[in-house]
Amino acid sequence: MGHIQVPANGEKITVNADGSLNVPSTPIIPFIEGDGIGVDITPVMIKVIDAAVSKAYGGDKSIAWMEIFCGEKAAETYSGDWFPAETLEAIKDYVVSIKGPLTTPVGGGFRSLNVALRQELDLYVCQRPVRWFSGVPSPVKEPNKVDMVIFRENSEDIYAGIEWKAGTDEANKVIKFLREEMGVKKIRFPENCGIGVKPVSEEGTKRLVRKALQYTIDQDRDSLTLVHKGNIMKFTEGAFADWGYEVAREEFGAQLIDGGPWCSFKNPNTGKEIVVKDVIADAMLQQILLRPAEYDVIATLNLNGDYLSDALAAQVGGIGIAPGANLSDEVALFEATHGTAPKYAGQDKVNPGSLILSAEMMLRHLGWNEAAELVVKGMEGAIEAKTVTYDFERLMDGAELKSCSAFGEEVIKHMA
Numbered sequence: 001m002g003h004i005q006v007p008a009n010g011e012k013i014t015v016n017a018d019g020s021l022n023v024p025s026t027p028i029i030p031f032i033e034g035d036g037i038g039v040d041i042t043p044v045m046i047k048v049i050d051a052a053v054s055k056a057y058g059g060d061k062s063i064a065w066m067e068i069f070c071g072e073k074a075a076e077t078y079s080g081d082w083f084p085a086e087t088l089e090a091i092k093d094y095v096v097s098i099k100g101p102l103t104t105p106v107g108g109g110f111r112s113l114n115v116a117l118r119q120e121l122d123l124y125v126c127q128r129p130v131r132w133f134s135g136v137p138s139p140v141k142e143p144n145k146v147d148m149v150i151f152r153e154n155s156e157d158i159y160a161g162i163e164w165k166a167g168t169d170e171a172n173k174v175i176k177f178l179r180e181e182m183g184v185k186k187i188r189f190p191e192n193c194g195i196g197v198k199p200v201s202e203e204g205t206k207r208l209v210r211k212a213l214q215y216t217i218d219q220d221r222d223s224l225t226l227v228h229k230g231n232i233m234k235f236t237e238g239a240f241a242d243w244g245y246e247v248a249r250e251e252f253g254a255q256l257i258d259g260g261p262w263c264s265f266k267n268p269n270t271g272k273e274i275v276v277k278d279v280i281a282d283a284m285l286q287q288i289l290l291r292p293a294e295y296d297v298i299a300t301l302n303l304n305g306d307y308l309s310d311a312l313a314a315q316v317g318g319i320g321i322a323p324g325a326n327l328s329d330e331v332a333l334f335e336a337t338h339g340t341a342p343k344y345a346g347q348d349k350v351n352p353g354s355l356i357l358s359a360e361m362m363l364r365h366l367g368w369n370e371a372a373e374l375v376v377k378g379m380e381g382a383i384e385a386k387t388v389t390y391d392f393e394r395l396m397d398g399a400e401l402k403s404c405s406a407f408g409e410e411v412i413k414h415m416a
């Protein structure tokens, strides 16, 4: 049974044949509140975005928010269904939406609803920009040097969820097949061993790297770095790097530098040289700390991107303000980088910045850049005035502690 109430005052966003959006003046935007701290941050995000849109367009534009359900709230609303079909349909149908975090049990239980949304909708790009806002407390000396945009492959890798629990008939069958038919001799303890499969395809890699390179051109960035662990996982992570370079050479005309594999090409719009390089994933975790200025756009596999986005977020103030988007060629689902932080749920305490900045990305996606600028101005103002939530306050001298909702009010105040 349907539980979505379509707002009477809004209109659908539609997609043109060339992939561009038709955005009406009152687009209907579906939102998932999210589990845990979703109840705290989502209403604040909506209030801040409404204020920015109203201030930027003086009533000529507004968002018609439409609640859709996933996770715990869906289970309550749809008699135990955590992942309702009409939620998926709405995200597809309304083209642009936003979500709070959703809980995933560790070990047993159901698989990640976040990952399921990405896979079901083939949202193959997870785009996570990481930049520093002046005044944000950071564990590094020069956080201002961090300005990177992660393109995390969102549909493959071990997130495909192809794995079997140790001791089950399925795990034993796969192990038997590997040993007896594939000649595998290196499973150290075959008797009681969990098994996972890591699919990485040429098509999946190339579409991700293509998007990242196009972004590098469109945003006039300096370089794209392929991050992989190809020295160990040769035919998955190593192939990712090889296929990535292939896209740069074959589709963007990149030429080898000093015999390769690094290569470069001229930005067709600006004439600036774009360097395409690669770094092995473990070394990258040191590079982002020691030489962040050398990295710009990053294309990487799903698990590396998950680790890297939280590590980089920490350098610029933490996952409390790290935004993100899940994208296909048509559909966009914006979401915070962090999870449900259950110990803080319902306390009006956490930083809503991550979801607010995800919505700021959403405004730019709609072409509503004036409103997006106001959101950034409001965030910068609130942080510079040191009126911040607990995560920043505990690291800032002389800061004034604000609740989640009061921080939202500060952001709105500083839009003026």
Ligand SMILES: NC(=O)C1=CN([C@@H]2O[C@H](COP(=O)(O)OP(=O)(O)OC[C@H]3O[C@@H](n4cnc5c(N)ncnc54)[C@H](OP(=O)(O)O)[C@@H]3O)[C@@H](O)[C@H]2O)C=CC1
Pocket: 037, 100, 101, 102, 103, 104, 105, 114, 318, 319, 320, 335, 336, 337, 338, 339, 340, 341, 342, 350, 351, 352, 353, 354, 391
């Ligand atoms: N896309 C999604 O929906 C995601 C969902 N998850 C899910 O969330 C659940 C909890 O995961 P967990 O690993 O604890 O990670 P979380 O991101 O939920 O929380 C880890 C820590 O990060 C800090 N933090 C997170 N969000 C904020 C915020 N808005 N403001 C300030 N600080 C914040 C807190 O640190 P401190 O206590 O030090 O203040 C918190 O304890 C799991 O079920 C997981 O699967 C996880 C990641 C993404």
Ligand SMILES: O=C(O)CCC(=O)C(=O)O
Pocket: 102, 103, 104, 112, 113, 114, 115, 306, 337
């Ligand atoms: O789906 C989850 O529970 C975790 C997802 C996650 O960590 C991420 O999207 O960065």
Ligand SMILES: [Mg+2]
Pocket: 306, 307, 310, 337
């Ligand atoms: Mg993560």
